[in-house]
Amino acid sequence: MAHAQTATKAAQKRSVRPSKIALLLKKPMFVVGLFMLVVVVLAAIFANQIAPHPYDEQNLAQKLMAPCAEYPLGTDQYGRCVFSRIIYGSRIALRVGLIAVAIECLIGVTLGVIAGYYGGKADKIISFFTDMVWSIPPIIFAMAIVLLVGASAENVAFAIAVVTWAQITKVVRAKTRTICAESFIEAARTYGESDISILVRYVLPNLVSTIVIMASLALPSAILSTTSMGFLGMGAQEPLPDWGMILSGGIQYITRAPWISLYPGVAIVWTVLGFNLASEGIKDLLDPTIEV
Template identity: 40%
Template sequence: MSTVAGVLSRLESKRLTTIARTAVSELRSNRLTLVGALIVAVLGFVAIVGPLIVPYEPAAQDLSNRLQGPSLAHPLGTDQLGRDVATRLVYGARVSLGIAILVTALRVLIGTTVGMVAGYAGGWVDELFMRLVDVQLAFPGLVLALVVAGILGPSLRNVMIALAVVGWTTYARVVRGSVLTIKERKYVDVARLVGTPRLRLFRRHLLPGVVNPVIVIATLNLGTVVLATAGLSFIGLGAQPPTPEWGTMLAGGRQYVRSAWWIVNAPGVAIMLTVLGFNLLGDGLRDALDPKQQARVEEV
């Protein structure tokens, strides 16, 4: 019996490898996905390397150079306090992308855990978890995030908590649905019959089957988290001055839209490109990891 389980497990691993290769081929042939991947790669490079090479400090003020337009010394001009906008934009990339990654990781951890436990256990456990998900989904996500951030107080840490609290339910529902399908497959039944420990069963048989949809949702979520973080910071619930966060930069420069357009245009374009990059990449991953594509691989 254990030999049968091993053979079925190896066949499943081979199937997943074939699907991965097909997905990579699909991604390479999709130009929009490559554009999204390039944007994300550039943003990641700027966030990691940029702060090490910029010539100014993000909070350094020079009132004699306030509201100066783009120049060789300041490629994106200076703001109302004489701070270099390009420097603050680069540091803001690290802040915004760092928050997006941490919040998305928390959402994935909570949602995947809840979804796997609910889908595998079934019964009253499944019913309890799914009703909790339904209750949370009854409230608009952004409104709930505003309430949580408002109660906890304005700070980046509290914004992260607020966004993580309201965003895990999508993962829970998707993962639960995948687990309900996977646990009925023959290799899972055989693994249970031979006494495979539950943790090993989750890690070796259930988790690989839910990776694809989780990757797609997480990629799309990264852009929305960047946008939500900037929005909460813009209204004063997120990053506080002088933190170089894109939403805070927008809020600080909104009264200079006509006289110093570069102050708000720079972070605005950065937010737009970030969301666009993650959306293009997420759409490409969704197409490449499409269950219909997987079905075609299984037929082959």
């Protein structure tokens, strides 16, 4: 009887024990990051409803106009609404960042799993190329790729992914080697399961949390890299409202119309900071070493 009562009390205690998500929502920095992230995502989804003007609408009679009721953040050198261009630009930033991270994860996870699972010559060859890519400054490497394939938002996403997969490969390789050292992997091999079956049934499911954490941490870096490429004129081309390109175009008018460069810079900082704060919370949520 005493044992049953003890078990009942333990179950009740577990039922009222707060979850990781509840604990995360009590962290001010994560809540702030989540709010910032939600604002950016909503701006991208509802850009047509939020923006007062089309992003490519020109009115040369009102160029370099200071912020006012009609143009909340002023106009640029072509009389285009800066606020509308920033709102529509959130779509480019998120789309290019997500594409870059998706390709980066595809390359990094594939090579990391192969190197960690098979080892031997495959591990040596992949590790060699990983170290080689790791040693090259990513922006310089990405610029070279864009110069070869042409300037566009999609090509920038591809270039960023090609030069940043090495970190994911290293982490996934190490995690895969740890998983393969577990007894259940040896048992699966003993029972004659194929490599594909072991990878699909045991290795990849145990890598999901690691992949999600790495992707969430890579996304703000990808967005920052794509806007940097846009600033250099290698990203989305006019009249598309790339934040980096908007900021770059306003530099020559910085004394007459500082709002052209100021507000896209604020948008970049807001987005990258929001993703960084939110990704730290995601890491805490998925990290098995964090107690709830």
